[in-house]
Amino acid sequence: MAAPPATEGRVHLLGSPLDAVDMEEAVARCRAAIDTRGYLQHMSINAAKLVSMRTDEELRRSVEACGLITADGQSVVWAARLLGTPLPERVAGIDLMHRMLAAADNLGYRVYFLGAKPEVLETAIEKLRAQLPDLIVAGRQHGYFKDAETDAIAAAIRESKPDILFVAMSSPRKEHFLGRLGRDLGAPFTMGVGGSIDVVAGVTTRAPKYLQRAGLEWAYRMLQEPRRLGKRYLLTNFKFVGMVLRELVTRRSNAPGDAATS
Numbered sequence: 001m002a003a004p005p006a007t008e009g010r011v012h013l014l015g016s017p018l019d020a021v022d023m024e025e026a027v028a029r030c031r032a033a034i035d036t037r038g039y040l041q042h043m044s045i046n047a048a049k050l051v052s053m054r055t056d057e058e059l060r061r062s063v064e065a066c067g068l069i070t071a072d073g074q075s076v077v078w079a080a081r082l083l084g085t086p087l088p089e090r091v092a093g094i095d096l097m098h099r100m101l102a103a104a105d106n107l108g109y110r111v112y113f114l115g116a117k118p119e120v121l122e123t124a125i126e127k128l129r130a131q132l133p134d135l136i137v138a139g140r141q142h143g144y145f146k147d148a149e150t151d152a153i154a155a156a157i158r159e160s161k162p163d164i165l166f167v168a169m170s171s172p173r174k175e176h177f178l179g180r181l182g183r184d185l186g187a188p189f190t191m192g193v194g195g196s197i198d199v200v201a202g203v204t205t206r207a208p209k210y211l212q213r214a215g216l217e218w219a220y221r222m223l224q225e226p227r228r229l230g231k232r233y234l235l236t237n238f239k240f241v242g243m244v245l246r247e248l249v250t251r252r253s254n255a256p257g258d259a260a261t262s
Contacts, residue, residue: 011085014050014243019069022088027099029068034163034188041182042191044072044093047240059172062179074215079244094196105132115143115168116197124201138162143169158186165190168197
C-alpha cells in the first residue's frame with residue numbers, strides 16, 4: 001500500500017486540495033516516485049473539474065487520493081490568488097507530460113500510453129520517437145475499449161512493467177480508471193493527460209502562449225471542437241465563476257472585521 005498523499009505545502013480551493021508547487025518541484029516529485037519505486041498519481045485541476053467534483057463523489061475521492069495535484073488552468077491560479085491561497089504558478093498537465101517524456105528519454109524510464117483513438121495514438125508515438133530517439137515505449141493501448149476488457153488491459157500494463165503510465169482518456173473516465181486501478185498497475189508514476197495525445201499527434205493544436213496567459217486556452221480549444229465542447233465549456237465556466245464569487249462573499253462575511261462592525 002502506498003503512503004498517503006503528502007500534505008506539506010498543500011492548500012484547499014473550492015473543495016479541492018492543490019499542491020503549491022512550481023514546475024521544477026512537480027518534476028522532482030514525479031522523478032523521486034519513480035526512482036524510489038513508490039507510487040505517485042498526478043492530477044490536473046481546471047475549472048471544469050472543480051465544478052464536476054461538486055456532484056461526482058467518485059471523482060472527488062479520486063482527486064483527494066492523489067499525491068500531486070496541480071492547477072492546470074490559469075483561471076484556477078487566478079481564483080486561488082483572489083481567495084487568498086496563492087499558487088506559485090500554473091503547472092499544466094500537458095507541460096508536465098512533456099517534461100516527464102524528456103526525463104524518460106534521458107533516464108531510460110519505460111512509458112506506457114493508454115487512450116486516444118488507435119490511429120491518433122500511433123501517430124503520436126511516431127512523432128515522439130522522432131523527437132526523443134531513446135524513448136522506451138513499454139506498451140500502448142487505445143482508449144476505445146469496452147468495460148469488459150478493463151481487467152485484461154490492466155494485466156497487460158502490469159506485464160509491461162512501466163515506470164510511467166499516461167492515460168489519455170476524457171474526464172471523468174480517466175480519473176475513475178486511475179482511482180480504481182492506478183495503485184495496482186505497477187507504474188510508480190501515473191497521470192491523466194486527456195487530449196494531450198491529440199495535440200502531440202497534430203489532430204488538435206494548443207493555444208498560443210498569449211491566450212494561455214490570458215486564461216483563454218479553453219476558448220481556443222472550444223473553437224476547434226464547438227459541437228462537442230461549446231455547451232460544456234460555457235456552462236462549467238459560468239458555474240465556476242459563481243463558485244468563486246460565492247466563496248469570496250462567504251469569506252468576507254465571515255472575516256473578523258465584519259463581525260466586529262455588525
